[in-house]
Amino acid sequence: MTDYRIGIDVGGTNTDAVVMDGDDNLLAKTKTPTTEDITSGILSALDVVLDDSGVSEDELDYVMLGTTHATNAITERRGLNEVGVIRIGAPATQSIRPLLEWPDDLAEAIGNNVAILDGGHEFDGRLLNDLNEEQVRAQIREFADVDAFAVTSVFSPVRDDHETRVAELIREEVGDDVPISVSNEIGSVGLLERENATALNAALTSVASEAANAFVEAMDERGIDANLYFGQNDGTLMSVDYAIRYPIFTVASGPSNSVRGAAYLSAVENGIIVDVGGTTTDVGAVTEGFPRESSVAVEIGEVKTNFRMPDIIAIGIGGGSIVSTDDGVTVGPQSVGYKLTEEARCFGGETLTATDLEVAAGTIDIGSETPDVDAEIVEAAREYVRERVEREVDRMKTSAEPVPVVIVGGGSILVPDDIAGASEVHKPDHYEVANAVGVAIAQVSGEVDRIYSLDEMDREEAIQHAKDEATDNALAAGADADSVDIVDVEEVPLSYLPGNAVRIKVKAAGALDH
Amino acid sequence: MSFDIPHLTEVTLDDLEALGIGAGILGTGGGGNPRLGRLRLQTLLEDDAYPDSVELVDPRDLPADATVASVGGMGAPTISVEKFAGGDEEVQSLRAIEDLSGETVDALIPGEIGGANSMAPLCVAAMTDLPVVDADGMGRAFPELQMDTFFIYGTPVNYAATTDERGNQVVYRDIDSAKRLEDLARAITVQMGGRSGYAFPLMTGEFVSEYAVPHTVSLATELGRAVERARDAGTDPVDAGRELLGGEELFAGKIVDVHRRNRDGFALGSVTLTGLDEDATLEIEFQNEFLVARDDDGDLLTTVPDLICLVDTDTGAPVMTDALRYGQRVRVLGVPAPELLTTPEALDVIGPEAFGYDVPYDPLPRDETGW
Structure with missing residues (x-):
């Protein structure tokens, strides 16, 4: 039996959708403008591809969605939960209060309810301080009006007992309905960043469940009885339930979907991916078919976080970038964005954009007019784009060796085919909808990122323990048991630490369970 | 010879970003990230229970018989990012060496201006109302404490203390070398869970005027400001x-x-x-x-x-x-x-x-x- 899937990716400018069959052949694709409410744009894209592909609603098995609901909620401070932010670690860590580095209006938007309570562990799993259950209960009662809780305990990536117990106490005090985010499920070592990510996650659960419910309802109305999945930051999928519990894992799904889609369309498993959009170009790296993760703190809404995020550099160059000739020829970072079809010269507007240059040069044919642009300006602008892209491609490499480069996205034409440092340059078929392809072909995964003390078990045991746990997590996320593979094992000996502490990160991924 | 910079008389909230940048550059790649120290100092200066600024004293203006102590955090940076200071570890260590020696400390001084420990004495100063000497023991960062000018130029290791966030305190008396203190204090710090607050050594104002690297708190701050100003003006930072x-x-x-x-x-x-x-x-x-x-x-x-x-x-x-x-x-x-x-x-x-x-x-x- 052939099963059909729809992949949808919501970007800042366009919402892209594709229909693929069980053998990963692309049957239909579309780009439609992203709408303010997001959901209506998703539905119109869905209608177009269903119509074009001739696949009927009841033949759809899966719908995969990469969405920006969560990102927008943070940027616009809209629909955020009031959060009780509980840190367990006193008497340590009292010198820096939770949310200190947050922009004031964002901290206000989640209520600024913070507490530092007794408890936590040491780097080697020893007890830092006993959890004081009476103190915890009193604090929970004081936070009675919050919509959600965020719980972060010192060294919980080593031992999560205290976070688990506090979550139980919250259930006992205020019931089963309140969303609870615990930090060991969100981020790794680095207390402030992990606490920030956990608080953001707790703030987003209402937005996430509203968005998911609206989408599920709309599918019901169309008679689509397919399994719904959300794309997450690491380029794999999560179930609706999981997405509602961990909305923070969706905020960078767009760039990850592009990386996965580009890798699939070009058959390049290791290399650099350049995704040229309307306003920005994202440069990322693909390692064994998955997006490489960032090793440094990533800011979301001006808040430093440390959970798993793709390593992406964004440049302010895209199809809608404004071309300036004031001080030499420059492209971007100002952009006409989604107003390309009103303001660009090729659509009869007044503004010279990067797209106009290519129309003038005859490499693409869109819009109603062919702008008259000096060939020297076209050349200079292309050189400018080339230099910027080459520089970021080089920065994403891990060694001086030339590597394959894959160029995707609606603005791919802006980037030349001969990039310095590239062993080969691919512009694969369907490049303009690589992100929607990426989410449609995505697998489900499970991850583990823990510190093990090799005094207690040997190295092989520790790695096996991490692999087993990652596999269990992938199965829990909906992976087919026969297809689960360990796709990444990373072992980091921790300097300065005695007792042979080692950080082990393992990711397992597999196809969706049919 | 001197740097062409103003000598600051106090450190306020407005200085912290610049001091962090400057201390990072002077850290010559190490010394620990000043960020956590900066956030700790920001927490104190924003708190109504503490003053809005920390007084700086020019090392040349120190009375010869003043008592000066160095304070700071010890441990692995990989631990401090997860388990940072409770808050009064260094203050408790300071009180311990005062008790041991029978002296009353008049001013604090950073052991190294490069990196994280540029900030710790300023935090202790905010909590104790003591001034901080505008100077340090390195003018940069080095891996071990015997590399401090305080010890190079002969300060004896008479009194030292390390305290953890629970108040567990270990004091050291008559240690035969700064290198030995480094080894002992580091081993104790590991047992304390990888981070402690220290106070050592005690010095006279006369010694500090002569052997501390002068005006380095001002230098780090002005260095950070120069970088910030160039960024704002679009010139080369x-x-x-x-x-x-x-x-x-x-x-x-x-x-x-x-x-x-x-x-x-x-x-x-x-x-x-x-x-x-x-x-x-x-x-x-x-x-x-x-x-x-x-x-x-x-x-x-x-x-x-x-x-x-x-x-x-x-x-x-x-x-x-x-x-x-x-x-x-x-x-x-x-x-x-x-x-x-x-x-x-x-x-x-x-x-x-x-x-x-x-x-x-x-x-x-x-x-x-x-x-």
Whole structure:
């Protein structure tokens, strides 16, 4: 039996959708403008591809969605939960209060309810301080009006007992309905960043469940009885339930979907991916078919976080970038964005954009007019784009060796085919909808990122323990048991630490369970 | 010789960002990230229970018989990012050495201005209403405490204390060398869970006026300000920093190779840069901090104790040894060391030979601007 899937990716400018069959052949694709409410744009894209592909609603098995609901909620401070932010670690860590580095209006938007309570562990799993259950209960009662809780305990990536117990106490005090985010499920070592990510996650659960419910309802109305999945930051999928519990894992799904889609369309498993959009170009790296993760703190809404995020550099160059000739020829970072079809010269507007240059040069044919642009300006602008892209491609490499480069996205034409440092340059078929392809072909995964003390078990045991746990997590996320593979094992000996502490990160991924 | 900078009389909230940048650059790749210390100080200065500023005292204005103590945090940076200070560890250690010695401390001083411990004495000062001497024991960062001018120039290790966040306290008396104190205190700190607050040594005002590297809190702050001003004005922040420090730009290029190994708790390694427009390369070796820079032919261009500062090509932000990564665009500044670090007795402890390089110290040229 052939099963059909729809992949949808919501970007800042366009919402892209594709229909693929069980053998990963692309049957239909579309780009439609992203709408303010997001959901209506998703539905119109869905209608177009269903119509074009001739696949009927009841033949759809899966719908995969990469969405920006969560990102927008943070940027616009809209629909955020009031959060009780509980840190367990006193008497340590009292010198820096939770949310200190947050922009004031964002901290206000989640209520600024913070507490530092007794408890936590040491780097080697020893007890830092006993959890004081009476103190915890009193604090929970004081936070009675919050919509959600965020719980972060010192060294919980080593031992999560205290976070688990506090979550139980919250259930006992205020019931089963309140969303609870615990930090060991969100981020790794680095207390402030992990606490920030956990608080953001707790703030987003209402937005996430509203968005998911609206989408599920709309599918019901169309008679689509397919399994719904959300794309997450690491380029794999999560179930609706999981997405509602961990909305923070969706905020960078767009760039990850592009990386996965580009890798699939070009058959390049290791290399650099350049995704040229309307306003920005994202440069990322693909390692064994998955997006490489960032090793440094990533800011979301001006808040430093440390959970798993793709390593992406964004440049302010895209199809809608404004071309300036004031001080030499420059492209971007100002952009006409989604107003390309009103303001660009090729659509009869007044503004010279990067797209106009290519129309003038005859490499693409869109819009109603062919702008008259000096060939020297076209050349200079292309050189400018080339230099910027080459520089970021080089920065994403891990060694001086030339590597394959894959160029995707609606603005791919802006980037030349001969990039310095590239062993080969691919512009694969369907490049303009690589992100929607990426989410449609995505697998489900499970991850583990823990510190093990090799005094207690040997190295092989520790790695096996991490692999087993990652596999269990992938199965829990909906992976087919026969297809689960360990796709990444990373072992980091921790300097300065005695007792042979080692950080082990393992990711397992597999196809969706049919 | 002196730096052409104003000498600050206090540190306020408005100075913290600049001080963090400057302390990072002077950290020569190590010393720990000043960020957590900055957030801790920000928490205190914003709190109504504490003053809005910390008083700085010029080392030349210290009474000869004043009692000065150094305070700070000890431990692994990889632990501090997860378990940072409870808050009064250093204050408790300070009280302990006062009790032990029967002296009352009049002022505090940073052991090293480079990196995280630039901020800790300012935090303790906010909690105790003591002033901080505008000076430190290194003018940069070094991996171990015997490399402090306080010990190089003969301060005895009479009284020392380390305290953890639970209030567990270990005091040290009549230790035979600063290196021994380093080894003992580090072992205790590991047992304390990897972070402690220390207070040591006790010094007289007269000694500090003579043997501490002067005006380095002002220098770090002004250095950060110069970088910030250039960023705001759209001029070159790296050059602004270089000019203020009276240093030279040794190299501009990108990182093409990083080697690392851990030994005895130190992060050792080397980083190789190539020039952007030419084939020149530069290799820099590090042990927590950058130690020596070699050119294409393997000749040493710069060695400890002169400062080798890596900064981001565009922003002038400091680049730490633990964040070195292929493809980064960096510029390398060489800054002559403070004269207190270049005497024969100092070079015995912090010269190239003390770090295992069989070469004499060949100082960078100095001009009138400098320490």
